[in-house]
Amino acid sequence: MNTELLYIEDDREIGTFVVQHLRSSGYEVKWLRSGEQAVEQAEGCKLVILDVMLPGLDGFTVGQRLKKAMPGLPILMLSARTAIDDKLQGLQFADDYVTKPFHPDELTARIEVLLRRSGNHAPEALQVKHLLVHERENRIVNGETGEEILLSGKQFHIFNYLLRHLGQIMTKEQIYESVWGEPYLEGDKTLMVHIRYLREKIEKDPAAPAIIETVRGIGYRVRA
Secondary structure, three states, rough: OOEEEEEOOOOOOHHHHHHHHHHHOEEEEEOOOOOOOHHHHHOOOOOOEEOOOOOOOOHHHHHHHHHHOOOOOOOEEEOOOOHHHHHHHOOOOEEEEEEEOHHHHHHHHHHHHHHHHHOOOOOEEEEOOEEEEEEHOOOOEOOOOOOOOOOOOOHHHHHEEEHHHHOEEEOOOOOOHHHOOOOOOOOHHHHHHHHHHHHHHHHHOOOOOOEEEEEOOOOOEOOO
């Protein structure tokens, strides 16, 4: 949880698709459209996903700068170039090289391998009060009883969104638009109903919630 990746890709369509997939897999993603600020923006990130074809500085130059500044930071190259010379050039500094087109699950699997190898892999489970959240497996377990807590898709997405912003107050508009992908209409009770059902499943006492806190007039938050 809270594993931040730096993604450098100038193609808007590909970038949007990859970012959505990575975020749905539980990663925080910082997306740059060029490599000029890569070194500064990589600060605090656990891994870099770097496209070769970029405006201005090409991916090879950006990757070399990143590796020089941060030798321990894993770099995963993405490229439509399949020539062996390009791969060899990339692998002089990159830790892995994936050719386009690629399946998003393959990308996620390769990221997992690089994070484990570098020691930057997120914990197997995040503990929130009595809950153990296994985000990679979309699974929540009551740590006191060992029982799995089954959530609907929307309930899990709401809880996952709040967990990705642990300790932050998130507005109803932010949560709704992230989970449903459409603008929130003032007065809509859909989110409130889902939160109520979610609390009935995860809270010890849904009438006095200790996990999902209501911030009156604003929204909700999960305390660390």
